[in-house]
Amino acid sequence: MACRISELVLGCRNPEVLAKFWCEVLDFVVLGREDDGTVEIGPREGFGGPQPTIILSRRDEPEKGKSRLHIDVNATDCSQEAELERLLALGARPADIGQTGKESWFVLADPEGNEFCLLRTRLDPL
Known part of the structure; x- marks a missing residue:
């Protein structure tokens, strides 16, 4: 058995701005929005396809230190x-x-x- 990456989660100050940017970069579409401002983007076929979706999760403060x-x-x-x-x-x-x-x-x-x-x-x- 093995796992597969299904989603990547990125904390950010403005999910809508990053959703627009990454949708253009990757030819993704917005798959969903949550009431808390979280935006999910991904390939047109949606979650579970060959590419992972990206969850852009609102964070008021950036993570401390450099992202790993x-x-x-x-x-x-x-x-x-x-x-x-x-x-x-x-x-x-x-x-x-x-x-x-x-x-x-x-x-x-x-x-x-x-x-x-x-x-x-x-x-x-x-």
């Missing part, structure tokens, strides 16, 4: 450079975590500063 988990993304229909331009246009910004400049990936931050990486390899869309 980050998301890596890959372009599916364009070059890494073209995808980088697209992500920056959506509101991502470069993040400096001590890179040398020789890495094959780009470190970025979402609108709330959560770091994620754009990897070089292009993946087939699901």
Whole structure:
């Protein structure tokens, strides 16, 4: 037996802003909203498919210290450079975590500063 990742939960100050950003980045849709401001986004087929959903949970204060988990993304229909331009246009910004400049990936931050990486390899869309 084994487990599978079904959801990723990200605490944030403004779930709606991050839902809009990550839906654009991942071609996800909003799957649901809770009364407490929590927003669930995911692939159009919804929960339980080949990709996990993302729960954006409202937090008034960010977690203390650096997050120990980050998301890596890959372009599916364009070059890494073209995808980088697209992500920056959506509101991502470069993040400096001590890179040398020789890495094959780009470190970025979402609108709330959560770091994620754009990897070089292009993946087939699901």
